Structure formats: structure tokens, C-alpha cells
Amino acid sequence: MIELYELRQFAAFGETGTLSEAAEKLHLSQPAISRNMKKLEDDMGVTLFERSKNKISLNDNGQYLLELAQKLLSDAHDLPLKVREHDRQKHTISLGVCAPAPIWRLASLIANVFPQMTLQTEIDDDKRLLSDLANGIYQLAVLHEKPESNNLIVKECGRESLMFALPKEHRFADRKSLSFADMDGENILLMPNLGFWDFVKNEKMTKTRFLTQSDRYSFTELVQASSLPCFTSDVADKFMEIPSGRANIPISDSEATVTYYLACMADKKKTFEPLFRVI
Amino acid sequence: MIELYELRQFAAFGETGTLSEAAEKLHLSQPAISRNMKKLEDDMGVTLFERSKNKISLNDNGQYLLELAQKLLSDAHDLPLKVREHDRQKHTISLGVCAPAPIWRLASLIANVFPQMTLQTEIDDDKRLLSDLANGIYQLAVLHEKPESNNLIVKECGRESLMFALPKEHRFADRKSLSFADMDGENILLMPNLGFWDFVKNEKMTKTRFLTQSDRYSFTELVQASSLPCFTSDVADKFMEIPSGRANIPISDSEATVTYYLACMADKKKTFEPLFRVI
């Protein structure tokens, strides 16, 4: 019977070129490797080595076995990792979202309903969210358009209205509302990874120069220090620490207000029913 | 370190359902399996079993590991077989042919030029022969159309002219030549696996009813006993035992005479040069 330790030694030899180095690599003695290579050769039933009196090297069969052995050893190495990953998946809920805001409320709800589970969130677009929900990468997804599929369980989970956060001295600071067009062309601070909200940047405010700052902490610092407009929303206003001294002006465009929908596959209805009930 | 013997025991348990049966299957004692399953579980770092006091079964992780382990064990099992097959390939020349006739002469030539090699032949159509030649399944191929590719070494290796072998009492037995059309509609004995010659059956003699007999010995028996026409060729006439008492009538159609071409990949020119020289 072939055992992995033999293949490990064989691979070590194949990678080092001499029995001595292989032995050193594996913290074994040369004779041990020498013996086991003979045994391996015997088990394989064909020659694996070119042997001269004080030199040994792989022949064609050996080269071939080396490839196979490396593949097998790699698979064997991954085995515990895969099983642990499989186990970990059982204790994590993977949530895909189309924008950051829905996470804030859902995170605490999920933590309450499934106290022993850890939450893993990822931002992606609606299309990918739906397909990755179907193939099991996500157990839950938050979309901004109500999906029409009868193997999904769907429930509204909040709305969000985008606003401009303007410094008091801004010329529009006392407006009751603004449109995207009103502000288009200004320099605006922007936090990236806004999910589907990126469409504003790409479609509604094409003339605007956006200054992005990826780190969330740095971003709030920047907002405090700067006199540039930035975005906020009613949801952000409730859940996040808002830069003081700014006027939050609602955005009049219909696209600035969205409804979020939480979805899971129908076959997981029972699992997530407790969550859907408290939303 | 995980070893295969542990996975073998785990797989045996997974397939039998109880430690006792697994032990019996592997000719081991239950305690041995019990211990090793604990060790395996320990090495994996997650629980693999549902344990009650006198019942043990796979949990979800265990089920998952079972799949992975079976795959790995299967790969490990194949390892010596693959290496032996690889070794065998070094001692065999694989020859693809488009029809049986070229084999007869080539077989003895190859045996003379490469005495230590064994010859393996297979019949296939020209298209497959060329692609399988390129991807290394064949080292040599015999085609009936001269291939135009500059990474091939090609040389003519004989011609073959198809003939009808008619019993003396057949109405055409004293003809000097016949066309496919002349004989179309008769009942004809046919040996299958004729390679590209099948086009005759499929295109030239569509009205004919062919009686096939796959075994070569039975076929010659049948030919002796029967008074039905059959095919032969000038090459077959030279190399095979020909049914006596038959008239061999050449076929006048141009398609009934072909030239065969032996080909190998250009990078094997040196290997097969001795063979090409004697053709």
C-alpha cells in the first residue's frame, strides 16, 4: 500500500535532486529516504530512478510520478482546510447587499435572531447577487429592485433617501431640496463601495469631480475638515455619526429614494423565517 | 500529518456505517478504527461524527470529508496504474490506420526496426487520426489522403486496389473488371472494421445488402462455405489466406484504388527515420 509519507519523501527528492537534501528538508536521515524510495519503486512496479554508484536521479517514469504525486499531495494538504472551511460556513451567514445602508439594521437583527452565527457581508450588483444567491454563495441578499422569482422569499426591509450634506456656508445650504442636476459640476467628497449608488456618479452627475477616500475613518475626518459637499442619507443619519455643522438637504430626484428587499431561497424559508418575521 | 490508511479506514466506515463493519472489511479490529477515527477528527480540527454512547455516524462535516476522501483515495489508487501505463507507453508504438491493409506490411517492418517495441494498432478516420497524432495518442498514422502540414513527416507506404471476389459460378466471374454499380443490389459478405472503405458501403453501393461477420476466422469460414460475393484486394491477396475457388475481379472505379501515406510528427523525425528509410 502506498502511503503519503512515501510520496512526500519522493516529492522532496524530486524537488531537491539528491537524497541528502530531501532528508534534510524533511528532518530525516538519508538512509531513511533511500530505503523508502526503493520501497516506492517496488510498489510502483517500474523503475523510477537512474542509479549510478553515488548518484541517483529521476528517470522518465519518475518525472511523471513526480507530477502526479505533487498533485495528490496538494489535494491531501487541502483536505483539512476544505473541511474546516466547510465547517466554518455552517456558522456564518453570508449576506450580499446592493448598498451599505441595509447592513446597519440587518446586522443587529441577524445577531439577535442567530446569536451563534457570524455575519459576512459583501457588496455587489443586483444581477450577481441573484445568481450568487441561487448558487449558494449567499444565503441572504438585499436588492433595491423587487425580484420576481417564485423560488425566492422576499420582504421589504427599509427605504433610503439620499441627501446632500452641505457645509453651512454653501450657497444651497438653506434649500429645502436639491436635484442631482443642481449640484452637478461641483467637487464632491465620496466614499467608495457604495454599491448600486454608483449609478449616480456614472449617470446622474457626469460633470462632477468626485474625491474618494476609501478608509471610513479617514473619510469622516476629511468631511469634518473640508468644506466640500458630500452625500449622506436618512438611514446614514440615523445609524452613523454624522459630521456636525452640515445641512442635510433631501434630493428631489425619484432615483434618490429606494426601497430595499431582503431575499433568500425558498428552500431556506424555515431557517430564515425568524429573521423575516422581525423585519 | 494525515495518512492514506486513516482515510481508507474513514472511507470504509463511511461506506459501511459502523466501525465494526469497517473493521471487518479492512481485516482490522474495531478499537483500531475507533482510535484512528478519533485521531483523524483531531487532525481535521472539526467534529466529523455524531456520537452517542453506542452509536456513531457521520455528521455534515464527515459527509463532506467522505466525498473528498473517496476522490483522493481513488486518485491514489490510480497512481501506480498510471505510472505503469506511462512506462508501457514507452515500449509500445501506437499506430493509427485508416484501413486494415497497411498494417500487414508495416507490422513486420516495425518489428524489424524496433525489435523491443510492441505495436498497438487502431482503425479510425483520417480526421481523428490527424488530431490524435497531434496530441500524442498515436506516434504513427496511415492516411489515405496525403496530409498537407509542415509539422508532419509523410511518406507513401503502398497502394491498395479493391476487388470483388466472386465464386466461379457467379455470372460476372469471367469479367476482366467490374464497377461498384455493376454489383450494387447483390447480397455481399462483409468484414466490418474496414476503416475508410466503409464509404463504399455508404455511398457507392447503397442498394446492396451487406452481411457482416465480425470474427476474422469465422469470416473466412463463411466465405468458403457461401456462394455470396465478397471484397478482397491486391494487398489482401498477397498477405492473407485467400478463399480458394474464387475469381478476383478488379474494380474499375477510381475510388477503388488508393495510396496510403505513413505520417509522424516532425519532432519525432529522428525516432522514426529508420522506419521511413525502409518503406
Added chain:
DNA sequence: CACAATTACGAGGGTCGTAAAAATG
């Protein structure tokens, strides 16, 4: 009470290391 799993302990196989020999450049 038959059957399954676990625990405890001793036996044995096989893998390892040390030492020595042989061969090479």
C-alpha cells in the same frame, strides 16, 4: 443479552537513526 463503541495495556511491525562501506570526481 447481543451488539456497538470506548478504554487500557501489551505485542509487534516498520520506520527511523547511527555507523560503516563503497564509489565517484
Added chain:
DNA sequence: CATTTTTACGACCCTCGTAATTGTG
């Protein structure tokens, strides 16, 4: 003569088996 492989021999690890224990249907 340093380096490498192979052979020989003894030690020890580790896996196995037997026997006993516990628990279940």
C-alpha cells in the same frame, strides 16, 4: 577527501489486537 548512496543493525514509535467496560435496544 568531501560528497553521495547503500547496507547493516539496533532502537523506538506507533499502530494493532486482546480483553474488559459501558451503554443500548
